[in-house]
Amino acid sequence: MTNVDVWRSRCRAGLFALYATAGVLHVTFPAPFLAITPLWVPSAPDVVLLTGFCEIAGAIGLFVPSLRKYAGIALALYAVLVFPANIKHAFDSLSAPDVSPWQWLYHGVRLPLQPFVVWLALFAGDAVTWPVQKTSAEL
Template structure:
C-alpha cells in the first residue's frame, strides 16, 4: 500500500505542477503515468539498493531469491522508463500489467505468512488489504499507458480514441 500511497501523492503533485504551469501535464492520464513511472523507478531502485528488505517476501521454493529481488527491481525500473518513452509506452503498460499479475502470488504469500518486513507495517491486515490493490495496479498500468480507456466513456462516432489520450 505504500506503493499506492506514493502513486497517489505523486499524481497529485504532478497534477498541481501542471495546474501551476510548471510543467505541461494537463491530462489526468499523463499525471498518472508520470506518478507510476516515478514510483516504479523509486521502488525498483530500492529493490537493488536494499534487497534484504524484499528477501522475506520471496517464497522459499524459488531458487536464488537475491536474483529474483534484483530482477523484479530491474523490471520495475524498465517499466517506469518505458512509460516515459512514447513509442514504448503501450508495450511498457502491457508488460507492467503482466508483471503486477505475476507478483500477486508473492503478495498472497506475504498475507498468509504474516511477515514482518522492514519498512512496512507490522500488522497482518496490511498484507491482506494490499491484495485488494493489486487489480488497481494492473488497471493503472493499462490505463495510463493508453491500452484501455475504462472508465472513460466516449460517445459513438466520437473522433477521440486511445491514441488521443496518450
C-alpha cells in the first residue's frame, strides 16, 4: 500500500463518519436542516430526506471499489449543491442579535473549507490525485 493509498483510506474513513452521521441526522432529525434550507428550494422536507439518503449512500459507496469513484464525485457535487444552505445558515446565525464568537469562528472556518471538502471527496473516491503525487519508490 502506497503512502497515497494510506491517505485515501484515512480520508474515506473520515468522510464516511462525517457523511453517514450527517445522513442519519438528516433522516431522523430534519428540523435543523429545514431551518437552513433556502426558501427557493421546492418541497424542502422531501429534499432534506433525500439528501440524508444521498449522504448515507455516498458514505457507503466510498468503501465499494466499483462504486468508489462515483461516490466521491457524487459527494463532491453534493458539497457544491448544499453550499447555498451553508451560506444561508451563516447569514441567519451571524445576523442574530445574540451571536457568539463561536458562531463567527464556526462559519468563518466552515465556509472557506468547502472547496477542500469537495477536493477531499474526489481524492477519497480515487477521482483525483492532485496535488498528492506518488514517490518514485511507490510507482
